[in-house]
Amino acid sequence: MKRHATNAMGSRASYNLDRKLPTKPLSNTEFNKLVRENAIATDAESADNLFKILSQTRASISPQTFVPFYDSWKLVQQVCLSMDLMGFELEKGDKEKTGERVIAVGETARTPYGGQNQLVLTTYRFLAVTNFRTHVLADLRRNLRIEKSDLPLGILPGSKMPGITIVYDSREEPREEKTVTERVTARLIRNKHHSLANTDSYAGFEDVVDRDHWYPMLLEVQRGWRVAQARKDPGVMETAMCHVVLLDAIVGSGLLDRLNHTQRGKCMMKLMTLQTKDVSEVTQFTVEALQYRINPCLHETQRQTVESLLYIPPLDPLEAGLGKLWLGLGNGCLKVYDMDEKCFESNIKISDAKGKSLRLSCLLLVNHTVWVASFFSKNIHILDAETVCHVSQVSYLEEAPRDLCLSDQICHCSTAGPQVWCLLVNGTLLAFDPDTRTRTCKMQVPISDDSAFFTVTCFTIWRSTLWVGTNRGTIAVIDANDGRCVHEIFFPGGRRKQVEIKHLALSSENEIWCSVNSTPRSKDSTFLTVFDAATHEKKLHYTDLESRVAVILPVHTSMWCGTKGGKILIFNSKNYSTGETSQLSAHEDIIRTMTVADRYVVSGSGSNDGYAAVWRAVSS
Numbered sequence: 001m002k003r004h005a006t007n008a009m010g011s012r013a014s015y016n017l018d019r020k021l022p023t024k025p026l027s028n029t030e031f032n033k034l035v036r037e038n039a040i041a042t043d044a045e046s047a048d049n050l051f052k053i054l055s056q057t058r059a060s061i062s063p064q065t066f067v068p069f070y071d072s073w074k075l076v077q078q079v080c081l082s083m084d085l086m087g088f089e090l091e092k093g094d095k096e097k098t099g100e101r102v103i104a105v106g107e108t109a110r111t112p113y114g115g116q117n118q119l120v121l122t123t124y125r126f127l128a129v130t131n132f133r134t135h136v137l138a139d140l141r142r143n144l145r146i147e148k149s150d151l152p153l154g155i156l157p158g159s160k161m162p163g164i165t166i167v168y169d170s171r172e173e174p175r176e177e178k179t180v181t182e183r184v185t186a187r188l189i190r191n192k193h194h195s196l197a198n199t200d201s202y203a204g205f206e207d208v209v210d211r212d213h214w215y216p217m218l219l220e221v222q223r224g225w226r227v228a229q230a231r232k233d234p235g236v237m238e239t240a241m242c243h244v245v246l247l248d249a250i251v252g253s254g255l256l257d258r259l260n261h262t263q264r265g266k267c268m269m270k271l272m273t274l275q276t277k278d279v280s281e282v283t284q285f286t287v288e289a290l291q292y293r294i295n296p297c298l299h300e301t302q303r304q305t306v307e308s309l310l311y312i313p314p315l316d317p318l319e320a321g322l323g324k325l326w327l328g329l330g331n332g333c334l335k336v337y338d339m340d341e342k343c344f345e346s347n348i349k350i351s352d353a354k355g356k357s358l359r360l361s362c363l364l365l366v367n368h369t370v371w372v373a374s375f376f377s378k379n380i381h382i383l384d385a386e387t388v389c390h391v392s393q394v395s396y397l398e399e400a401p402r403d404l405c406l407s408d409q410i411c412h413c414s415t416a417g418p419q420v421w422c423l424l425v426n427g428t429l430l431a432f433d434p435d436t437r438t439r440t441c442k443m444q445v446p447i448s449d450d451s452a453f454f455t456v457t458c459f460t461i462w463r464s465t466l467w468v469g470t471n472r473g474t475i476a477v478i479d480a481n482d483g484r485c486v487h488e489i490f491f492p493g494g495r496r497k498q499v500e501i502k503h504l505a506l507s508s509e510n511e512i513w514c515s516v517n518s519t520p521r522s523k524d525s526t527f528l529t530v531f532d533a534a535t536h537e538k539k540l541h542y543t544d545l546e547s548r549v550a551v552i553l554p555v556h557t558s559m560w561c562g563t564k565g566g567k568i569l570i571f572n573s574k575n576y577s578t579g580e581t582s583q584l585s586a587h588e589d590i591i592r593t594m595t596v597a598d599r600y601v602v603s604g605s606g607s608n609d610g611y612a613a614v615w616r617a618v619s620s
Contacts, residue, residue, distance in 0.1 A: 021067055025060035036301045040073060042242040044302050049270045050246055054255065065255065072253035076245055079105050083120065100124065103241045104217060104248055110151070110161070110204035111137060119203060119214065121244065123237060124225060126166070126218060128203070137201040140222040143169040144200070148215055151204045162211040163204040164218065212265065213251050216272045217244045223274045230282060233293040233611070236274070243271050282585045285618075289584055291600065292342070294612040296327050296335050305330035306604025306612050310363035310370065311597035312385050322598055326370065327612060328360025334372065336388055339597065339614075346388045352377050364404040366420055366434045373401040375425055380404075382437070394437055399424040406434075407461045407480070421466065423459045429466060429478070443483035445476050460504040460512065462533040467512055469501025475514065477536065487536045491516055491529075505552035505559065507573040511539060513559055515549035528561070530576065540576050545569075553594040555601055555617050562591025562603055570618070586613050 026034065031054075032047045034040075041047040054061045054069060083102045104121035109128070111117045113135045117128035126138040138144060144166055151163035205211040224240025227233075247268055250256060256264050269275070297303050308328035314321065322339035329335065336346035350372060351357050362373035369391060372381040380394040380401060402423045419440065420432040431441035445468050447454055459468040465486065466478045473491035478484065493499040502515040510533045518525040526548040530540035547565035554560075554573070561569040566587035571578045589606035596602075601615045 021070070022063050025062050026066060027060050031061055033301065039299070041246065042238050042299065045273060046239065046242055046246065046271070049273065053250060053267050053270055068253045069249060069255060073245070073249035076249045076252060103244050106214065106248070107205060107210045111135065112201055121217060121221065123241065124221065137203060138166040138218070140218065141225050145169065146215070146218050146222065148211065149202075151202060161204045161206075162208045163202050164211060164215055166201040168200045208261070212268070216268050216275070217247060219275055220244060220272045227274055231293060232290050233295070235295045235298060240274055243274065247271050283583065285583070286585045289615045289618050291614040291616060294337060294614065295610070296329060296344070296612065297610055303607045303610030304333070305592060305607040306610065307359050307361050307592055308363045309593045309595040309602050309604050309612065310365060311595050311602065312365055312370070313598065315368065315386055325597060325602060325612075326363055327604065328363050328372065330359050330607060332357030332360065334360055348388060350381055352379070362401060362404045364406060364420070366406060371404055371420065373404055373422070375400045375402055380422070392437055394432065397422070397424060397430070398428055399426040402456055403459055405459065405461050421461065423456055423468065425455050427456050427468075429468070443478065445470070445478065446485045446488070457501050458504050460506050462506055462510065462512065467504050469504050469514070471498070471500045473499030473501065473516070475501060475504070489531070489536065493518065502548065502550060503552045505554055506533065507554050507559055508557055509573050510534065511573070513552050515552055515561070517548040542576070550590055550592065551594055553596065553601065555596055560594060560601060562586070562594055564590045566591060566605060566609065568603060584615065587611060
């Protein structure tokens with residue numbers, strides 16, 4: 001019984017372990033690091049599930065268990081790659097365009113095309129290969145049902161063989177250019193056996209073990225396509241292919257042979273996690289608005305929070321196309337994404353003087369430089385926008401920066417021109433000349449509450465006034481010319497209730513949108529408030545929110561509000577309207593940051609999701 005299949009990731013497989021196989025038991029942490037660094041598993045969840053299967057609930061994996069698995073995994077890679085190189089019909093030979101790759105090669109089985117055919121699973125098709133001709137048993141991208149069944153053997157009356165049947169919901173023939181003879185033959189075979197009359201295709205196996213090996217792999221690839229299409233994330237298919245390869249390697253290593261049928265099935269389903277994931281129903285509005293998703297931590301050991309985003313248009317005004325998207329991550333990595341080529345072109349690590357990684361919470365474009373700040377460091381790093389090289393820094397600040405903002409207003413202690421404003425966590429406001437990087441102004445946010453836990457949370461600029469929010473439910477409106485607090489807005493809390501200003505943003509209507517959150521959580525504890533920037537008059541108090549708003553972004557005449565639940569609410573900034581058609585199902589974690597990128601909007605999420613999503617800049 002031949003049970004070896006393969007991997008579409010063979011081209012990037014690493015066999016560094018051949019030179020240094022483990023000689024002592026591997027703990028969960030050691031095993032996770034080993035399989036991720038050597039591209040055996042593509043994500044932490046797959047690595048964890050693989051550890052549970054190989055360890056059999058023990059605390060470590062012995063070398064006697066790991067080495068057979070690794071040898072089987074290598075063979076899976078090599079068999080698949082060799083089948084790829086044979087160049088048989090992969091989507092009519094247009095392999096580069098379609099991206100179709102072989103991910104599993106295995107048993108011979110009885111199919112509608114006569115005799116025993118070799119089964120091949122690619123990134124989206126289930127094939128039967130005979131005499132180097134390929135026949136499509138199932139196109140897994142389409143709506144079809146894959147079911148276990150007992151097929152009539154046809155040799156003895158009543159004799160049957162374990163099999164898999166494929167039924168297309170649309171009642172179409174599988175996507176394949178068949179000759180007239182092939183179509184007639186397939187139809188005659190189905191009509192010969194009444195039980196297959198409503199079946200588009202099938203595969204019959206020698207025993208139940210072979211069928212139970214292929215069945216979950218087909219379902220995983222099919223599910224991978226559905227999830228990838230719903231999320232517009234091609235990385236999901238990488239995960240599905242990884243699961244198929246790992247299952248094939250485990251079966252080929254013989255590690256499951258000593259288990260009974262039920263135990264084998266449970267072990268297989270531990271890897272096939274996409275089949276258990278719920279694909280939430282997304283609105284048509286979300287489907288039309290979402291363009292694609294970016295995974296900044298692809299092939300890395302763990303997902304990271306997208307802390308900050310910055311779009312830089314082409315530096316040459318005559319240059320066509322989109323510019324670059326800068327992503328600041330929670331582990332201190334700064335990545336530059338080319339939105340035309342849809343690939344990362346730069347990746348640098350920013351750390352403090354002791355080499356500790358920084359959460360890159362602030363990115364600001366100033367002329368042809370990018371100012372990078374973290375509220376865990378008292379320095380501001382300044383990088384060249386084109387070369388991503390470090391050109392200077394602002395050092396020895398009194399406290400770490402909370403936020404950065406660029407103003408084109410004139411400060412009384414500076415020359416005409418834009419100013420870079422920096423809000424420190426202790427409430428100090430600093431202004432810098434963007435060319436000389438010298439400090440031109442310093443002022444302090446008034447502290448009405450002298451508690452040691454007082455801190456500022458956000459700020460924005462309107463003309464010559466600075467609006468600063470705090471974790472004590474106050475907004476201070478400060479004159480940038482003389483540092484006076486011209487107005488203070490107070491949201492009452494209480495002895496056991498703490499009110500925090502989460503975000504401030506200026507709309508196209510010269511209004512300040514404010515996100516407020518109070519704890520402990522209760523009805524109406526999370527709300528949006530809108531103030532007139534000139535008169536400080538309250539214009540809107542909106543409480544109908546499912547989860548707190550973490551970030552607000554002005555987009556033309558709309559305000560995009562990213563929530564803790566991963567959704568985006570879109571309000572019309574003129575009449576404050578929103579509705580069911582103005583909600584986007586964006587992420588599976590809190591939305592940390594958003595930015596406008598030409599005709600698109602990009603949102604970044606927490607580490608449980610770890611993606612950046614690119615949206616068409618739709619209106620409410």
